[in-house]
Amino acid sequence: MAREEEEKASLVSPILMENSEDHENNGVSSINEDGRNKRKVVLEEVRKQLWLAGPLISVSLLQYSLQVISVMFVGHLGELALSGASMATSFASVTGFSLLMGMGSALDTLCGQAYGAKQYHIMGIQMQRAMFVLFLVSIPLAIIWGNTRYILIALGQEDDIATEAGRYACYMIPSLFAYxxxxxxxxxxxxxxxxxxxxxxxxxxxxxxxxxxxVLVFKTELGDRGAALANSISYWINVLLLVLYVKFSSSCAKTWTGFSKEALHNILTFLKLAIPSAVMVCLEMWSFEMMVLLSGLLPDPKLETSVLSICLNTAATVWMIPFGLSCAISTRVSNELGAGHPETARLAVHVVFVMAITVGILVGSVLILIRNIWGYAYSSEIEVVQYVAIMMPILAISNFLDGLQCVLSGTARGCGWQKIGAYINLGSYYLVGIPCAVVFAFVLHIGGKGLWLGIIGALVVQVLSLLTVTIRTNWEQQAKKATERVHDSIIPVEIVS
Known part of the structure; x- marks a missing residue:
């Protein structure tokens, strides 16, 4: 029996034993290697998104500051001038800037996927097409701005404030085309x-x-109109600087090949994305403006409107951070889908979602920590400061949810789901958010807090809806759609000639 065991043992070669051990070791090392590779890919994706998001956050903040700086200068001219400028700025945002921003967002899909597919010359054509359409859209918007005074009076605003706002809006008309x-x-x-x-x-x-x-506000006789004119001049300066960069930079040599008649073709294809994009953006922005209007109907409207305005300004400022992430993810997703890399697009969405959660927690924590002192930045009245302190935790929650919907909306733009996003925003804000806000504020008598809780209700529905769509996405199919979209954008030479 012992001899048989020895014979069996002798049949096992030392070389085979070594190979077996090597195989086991290689299996462990390959697992470790896969883990390192995955970690490396994730870190690289984080780096790419931060590289995009950081500057884009700065761009958003700097552009947002133009309107704020103008209103700050006007504030030194008196209460009436400040009221008129503030109302005109809000009116301009609702009736003009939000619409143009939304329509321009169609390029997130069209240019992003074309760049990923390496169809570089199409990008310049898409930009020209968008410029042409937005220029045409700006003409009726300019007519609306020119009649701001009459519109505001018809809406029940005081005549002197409406007159100031009307003059301010008229001097901002050139900024509409530049924007x-x-x-x-x-x-x-x-x-x-x-x-x-x-x-x-x-x-x-x-x-x-x-x-x-x-110069225009204090060194000329224009006064508050000088601030509006300064907006127009500054926007055109920014346009000029970027035009010069696109024209002369080697970075855009492949994507900008000069003006082309192709830009006048396929306008309907652009509008199919641009209109839902505009609806998606406008429905959301208009709902926040509606909160301000509703606050004026509450008991003690002066206090409620002041506090809600402070909260909206704060929310708009911190919103620039997730908005930067939103622009970054729309670029990453559209580029990767256009390049035919669905798995990388999926990874990008996972990464940005984790980043949005992290940023939301950090920013929310800061808002809660400074809640007792933040009101002093806007007012010296104790009543306002205390009310702001009560609102800040609610604001922190809404900012967290807004960050999540922001990156999910960016994913939607990268994929070309603007129509789905428009339906979701319509349902979230106008079937859930605003009705809930009215019930909380006027039926349950929660006041301004109730209005903001209505917005939180809308954000919850919006996040869950967008998250469901994102989770159920077939990324391989989205990559095929991106390829088809880029192919459809190519105009045959014989048609152009």
Missing amino acids: GFLQCLIKFLQTQNIVFPMMLSSAITTLLHVLICW
């Missing part, structure tokens, strides 16, 4: 991952804007 062009240029560069030149041009524009505002 449309600017959105197209930004999307054109952003989808190519060219973000630092945009940050530089925005910084230069903002610095010049301070000087232009000071």
Whole structure:
């Protein structure tokens, strides 16, 4: 028996034993190697998104600051001038800027996927097409701005404030056309991952804007109209700087090949994305403006409106961070789908979602920590400061949810789901959010807190809806759709000629 065991043992070669051990070791090392590779891929994706998001956050903040700086200068001219400028700025945002920003967002899909598919010449054509459409759209919007005074009076505003707002809006009309062009240029560069030149041009524009505002408001007889004119001049300066960059930079040599008649073709294809994009953005922005209007109907409307305005300004400022992430993910998703890399697009969405959660927790924690002192930045009245302190935790929750919906909306733009996003926003804000806000504020008598809780209800529905769509996405199918979309954008030479 012992002899048989020895014979069996002798049949096992030492070499085979070594190979077996090597195989086991190789299996462990390959697992470790896969883990390292996955970690490396994730870290690389984080790096790419931060590289995009950082400058884009700066660009958003700098552009947002133009309107704020103008209103700050006007504030030194008196209460009536400040009221008129503030109302005109809000009116301009609702009736003009939000619409143009939304329509320009169609380029997130079109230019981003074309860049990923390496159809570089199409990008310049798409930008020209967008500029042409947004220019045409700006004409009726300019007519609306020209009649701001009459519209505001019809809406029940006081005559003297409506008159000031009307004059301010008229001097801002040139900025409307510049803003449309600017959105197209930004999307054109952003989808190519060219973000630092945009940050530089925005910084230069903002610095010049301070000087232009000071000269036109205090050194001329224009007064508050000088601030509105400064807005127009500054937007055109930004457009000019980016046009010069696109024209002369080697980075855009492949994507900008000059003006082309092709831009006048396939306008309907652009509108199929641009209109839902505009609806998606406008429905959301208009709901926040509606909260301000509703606050004026509450008991003690002066206090409620003041506090809600402070909360909206705060929310708009911190929103720039997730908005930067939103622009980054729309670029990453559209580029990767256009390149036929569905798994990388899926990874990008996972990464940005974790980043949005992290940022939301950090920003929310800061808002809660400063809740007792933040009101002093806007008012010295104790009643306002205490009310703001009560609102800040609610604001922190809404900011967290807003960050999540922001990156999910960016994913939607990268994929070309603008129509789905428009339906979701319609249902979230106008079937859930605003009705809940009215019930909380006026039926349950929660006041301004109730209005903001209604917005939180809308954000919850919006996040869950967008998250469901994202989770159920077939990324391979989205990559095929991106290829078809880019192919459909190519105009045969015989048609052009």
